[in-house]
Amino acid sequence: MTTYKLTPAQNMHNIWIHNYGTQQVSGVSIVAALKAPMEFSLLEECIREEYRRSGCLRLQFTKPDKKGNVKQYIVSKEKPMGEIKLVDLSGLTYDEADSTMQHWAYETFDGDNIPMCEFRLVKLPQGYNGLFVHMDHRLIDASGMVGIMGDLFGLYASKVFGTKQPDTPADFKEVLLKDLEKCSNERRLEKDRRFWAEQLDTLGEPLYSDIRGRGVLEASRQKHNAPELRAADIVLDDLFVAVKDYYLEPEPASRVMKFCERNQISPTNLLLLTIRTYLSKVNGGQEDITIQNFISRRSTIDEWHSGGSRTIMFPCRTVIGRDTEFLNAALEIQLLQNRIYMHSNYDPALIAEEMKRRYNTPDNTSYESCYLTYQPVSVSTNSGRLKGIPMLVKWFANGAATKKMYLTVSHTDRGEMKFSYHYQTACYDDKDMELLYYYMMKIMFKGINEPYLTVGEIMDSI
Amino acid sequence: METEMKFKQLLTQYTGLQPENISNDMRFREDLSMSSLDFMTLLGDIEDEFDIEFEESDQVHITTVGEAIELLGRYL
Numbered sequence: 001m002t003t004y005k006l007t008p009a010q011n012m013h014n015i016w017i018h019n020y021g022t023q024q025v026s027g028v029s030i031v032a033a034l035k036a037p038m039e040f041s042l043l044e045e046c047i048r049e050e051y052r053r054s055g056c057l058r059l060q061f062t063k064p065d066k067k068g069n070v071k072q073y074i075v076s077k078e079k080p081m082g083e084i085k086l087v088d089l090s091g092l093t094y095d096e097a098d099s100t101m102q103h104w105a106y107e108t109f110d111g112d113n114i115p116m117c118e119f120r121l122v123k124l125p126q127g128y129n130g131l132f133v134h135m136d137h138r139l140i141d142a143s144g145m146v147g148i149m150g151d152l153f154g155l156y157a158s159k160v161f162g163t164k165q166p167d168t169p170a171d172f173k174e175v176l177l178k179d180l181e182k183c184s185n186e187r188r189l190e191k192d193r194r195f196w197a198e199q200l201d202t203l204g205e206p207l208y209s210d211i212r213g214r215g216v217l218e219a220s221r222q223k224h225n226a227p228e229l230r231a232a233d234i235v236l237d238d239l240f241v242a243v244k245d246y247y248l249e250p251e252p253a254s255r256v257m258k259f260c261e262r263n264q265i266s267p268t269n270l271l272l273l274t275i276r277t278y279l280s281k282v283n284g285g286q287e288d289i290t291i292q293n294f295i296s297r298r299s300t301i302d303e304w305h306s307g308g309s310r311t312i313m314f315p316c317r318t319v320i321g322r323d324t325e326f327l328n329a330a331l332e333i334q335l336l337q338n339r340i341y342m343h344s345n346y347d348p349a350l351i352a353e354e355m356k357r358r359y360n361t362p363d364n365t366s367y368e369s370c371y372l373t374y375q376p377v378s379v380s381t382n383s384g385r386l387k388g389i390p391m392l393v394k395w396f397a398n399g400a401a402t403k404k405m406y407l408t409v410s411h412t413d414r415g416e417m418k419f420s421y422h423y424q425t426a427c428y429d430d431k432d433m434e435l436l437y438y439y440m441m442k443i444m445f446k447g448i449n450e451p452y453l454t455v456g457e458i459m460d461s462i
Numbered sequence: 463m464e465t466e467m468k469f470k471q472l473l474t475q476y477t478g479l480q481p482e483n484i485s486n487d488m489r490f491r492e493d494l495s496m497s498s499l500d501f502m503t504l505l506g507d508i509e510d511e512f513d514i515e516f517e518e519s520d521q522v523h524i525t526t527v528g529e530a531i532e533l534l535g536r537y538l
Contacts, residue, residue, distance in 0.1 A: 187510075297499070299500040
């Protein structure tokens with residue numbers, strides 16, 4: 001059996017599992033169902049075929065060492081996958097069925113050298129039928145999951161309607177080996193190390209900013225009896241997460257996207273500016289703000305079509321003064337993000353280690369309260385005869401958050417932008433999220449309507 | 463010519479277009495639909511492939527395939 005190191009993206013999840021003491025923090029679950037009768041035996045056949053086609057579904061991990069490090073290996077496609085249950089929830093109300101699936105999402109994959117993904121066939125209320133998948137994030141990220149679901153429905157359509165089979169996915173192992181080669185390339189590693197060190201050399205120690213304002217940092221300063229402390233405590237013992245979703249209607253959502261297109265600003269960078277402006281506003285005009293931003297490292301055709309867990313987070317730290325015009329601030333963030341992209345093979349754990357070494361921050365503290373992921377791709381059925389059939393897709397929270405507030409922004413098939421706030425209930429409540437969304441919209445639209453206003457003018461006007 | 467071909471072969475991995483179908487006046491963003499992340503990742507691959515290191519100030523001015531090849535030529 002050949003074992004491989006984890007990539008930095010996988011290692012990020014592995015560190016969380018180790019630090020938080022539960023695999024639950026690494027769970028990812030989705031249900032995808034069509035409002036149509038389904039031939040479940042065929043769908044099961046498709047899942048088993050997908051298991052053979054996509055190497056990432058066959059990943060397993062060795063027993064962790066004392067530091068929590070594990071190795072990965074790909075189980076042979078000849079080894080059959082386990083049982084796939086058919087669960088009938090059609091007699092329940094939608095809320096009851098939703099609650100049942102939510103509980104499945106809380107389940108953990110406990111043990112070493114075991115499969116880390118589980119499929120269920122589901123009959124849902126209101127005539128929806130499909131599948132529920134629960135996996136470990138070290139196997140897959142959201143983009144990878146979207147690809148696999150698309151592939152599965154493509155396979156199903158080919159079996160039922162005789163449409164063309166979806167193309168064979170790229171070889172997961174080949175892409176994994178390329179990734180491992182890149183991140184162990186000494187020259188590249190040194191260049192990345194230099195880049196991240198330069199960030200700290202230039203700006204010094206980051207400064208925490210919280211959705212609730214300065215009080216949170218002040219409380220940490222008191223707790224550690226360190227009046228100059230610049231990082232705040234994180235919660236390790238109460239990981240319960242709640243979710244608050246908001247939908248921005250199609251017309252304003254389209255205005256946001258048009259602004260981005262016209263000014264060649266990526267939506268991620270506009271969102272980063274929006275969040276940082278809010279944090280600045282509620283933290284007494286603080287100009288030095290850091291947000292953790294997730295990057296889905298998929299650029300080559302093979303990277304797009306090989307599944308896997310490629311999403312990785314890096315700190316986006318900017319010092320933007322009140323007098324900076326909104327558009328210029330967005331361009332400043334964009335410039336920084338582009339530089340970060342160039343160094344995104346680096347392991348973010350090394351950045352955290354370096355900060356700890358330089359600033360001797362207390363254990364279990366952080367410089368960030370907000371984490372962002374912008375997810376432009378969504379699950380859909382573009383396979384001939386399935387196209388146009390109403391589809392139910394829902395991502396389920398794993399119930400254990402490693403982050404104070406994690407915002408996922410995506411697009412719905414109705415043209416809306418969805419803002420999904422996952423927050424630790426030990427830190428925030430739904431009122432905090434309501435305020436955050438409200439002010440984010442005020443800031444974003446003030447900015448896109450009057451991009452030459454300064455950030456300070458926008459903060460004062462809302 | 464060899465440099466140009468090697469560069470276009472790398473680009474093929476990102477675009478799916480065969481090297482002979484990639485012309486020098488093609489723009490990375492508009493014609494090849496490459497995002498900033500794609501472009502910066504490509505630059506990293508070029509650095510590895512040709513064993514060079516771009517100056518950051520050079521990177522921002524590149525918009526077309528031809529400009530990238532010309533820049534690469536200056537580093538070789």
